[in-house]
Amino acid sequence: MKVCIFGAGAIGGYVAAKLAQTDTEVSVVARGPHLAAMQEKGLTLLEEGQDPVSVPIRASDNAADLGPQDYVFITLKAHSVPAVVDSMQPLIADETTLVSGVNGVPWWYFHKLGGPYEGTRLASVDPGNMQWDGFGPDRVLGCVVYPAAEVTAPGSIKHIEGNRFSLGEPDGSKSDRAAKLSAALSAAGLRAPVRPRIRDEIWLKLWGNLSFNPISALTHSTLDVLCADEGTRSVARGMMLEAQEVAEILGVKFPIDVEKRLDGGAAVGAHKTSMWQDLELRRPMEIDALVTSVQELGQLTGISTPTIDTVASLIKLRARVAGLY
Structure with a gap:
């Protein structure tokens, strides 16, 4: 399984460091000193009561270097995502799943909700329909992020609390893609329940x-x-x-x-x-x-x-x- 974390800051870095300790093929898109540190010495994770763990990580500021993925975790602030839709395209193949780990009301909220508002697009979170048109809502797997973490130095993540990433399909179904990602996250020591009402x-x-x-x-x-x-x-x-x-x-x-x-x-x-x-x-x-x-x-x-x-x-x-x- 190939998983890319787009926006490997505190939360993204935490997920990447945990997954990199399993047989999942992990890569990250980052920038600046944080990227340089990961390229030079890997990604270091500090968890309470444990010795720091450093893992090698494939890291770039250019998605084209990493190629198509099975799953792409989006762990940016919501307002930052529309501007990177185009630059994310090299990560996306026909079967790629986008894991929407972004706070707030998601741009895909009314996809497969049913009822009178089905398909409604939200200008406040997706101006110009950049994500709806550029990603396509069928690719999305919902994710509610609960952990707290911080970047303590370039290339170093401190986990503060929590390890739950609730997953859910927009239509509430129990899909294979949700089950496979849940299993991969669980193997990394994270809680990843699949919810019917995300x-x-x-x-x-x-x-x-x-x-x-x-x-x-x-x-x-x-x-x-x-x-x-x-x-x-x-x-x-x-x-x-x-x-x-x-x-x-x-x-x-x-x-x-x-x-x-x-x-x-x-x-x-x-x-x-x-x-x-x-x-x-x-x-x-x-x-x-x-x-x-x-x-x-x-x-x-x-x-x-x-x-x-x-x-x-x-x-x-x-x-x-x-x-x-």
């Missing part, structure tokens, strides 16, 4: 990202603080309830209620969200996939989202002022 898991994760990320970036508050403060907890609750109404119109079932989701955020502790980190590090902020997409779905379904709209306006202006949106 969109439910997408929304459960999005529930927190939609609210916690922009609120934390605006207030510079960690999860424990913003979930304990009466005011910011109320804002997050309002955003979540609006999102829940939108999602349930689309057939999503939430396994827990809003208060449990908020308590779960608080239990994470003094964690800086990725959006706050991006603001501090002056990296483009992942606003559209996490927030604007839910606004677009609200407009599509006729559900009012006033709290989401307010927070979206604030975080977009904050990002524009910083030159990051």
Whole structure:
């Protein structure tokens, strides 16, 4: 099995390092000092309680060097993907599966969903239909990413917590391609359940990202603080309830209620969200996939989202002022 990780940062590097310790043929597309380090000395993974493991890895900044793959993991920020659709084409053959490990509402959301919105395309996450037309939704296997990791130095990944990558076909079927990838990830020591309702898991994760990320970036508050403060907890609750109404119109079932989701955020502790980190590090902020997409779905379904709209306006202006949106 040939697997390429496109965007081998923290999460992509973690997957690559784990798979490279099995008989899977792994390659990565990366850039800059991180790429140079992997080409020179391989990829190093540090997991708690274990000695660092270094594995040789085939790495390039040019997909044409790596050739067609069985699976391509896309582990970039959502806003970065449309711009690389063309450069990814050398990795894609007739039977290649694209594993969409990207946060937020995915561009393929309405593919094989059925119902009145079947085939709807989302401008907020796929401007100009770049991914829909350039990849094709039939190639996609959904993936909800749960681990946390960080790049501690070029070529070095530190795993922080979690090892689950939930997989799911857009139509909910138990496909051979999902089963084979699940087996390969499991052989690498990762949890990779195949879910019949992958969109439910997408929304459960999005529930927190939609609210916690922009609120934390605006207030510079960690999860424990913003979930304990009466005011910011109320804002997050309002955003979540609006999102829940939108999602349930689309057939999503939430396994827990809003208060449990908020308590779960608080239990994470003094964690800086990725959006706050991006603001501090002056990296483009992942606003559209996490927030604007839910606004677009609200407009599509006729559900009012006033709290989401307010927070979206604030975080977009904050990002524009910083030159990051």
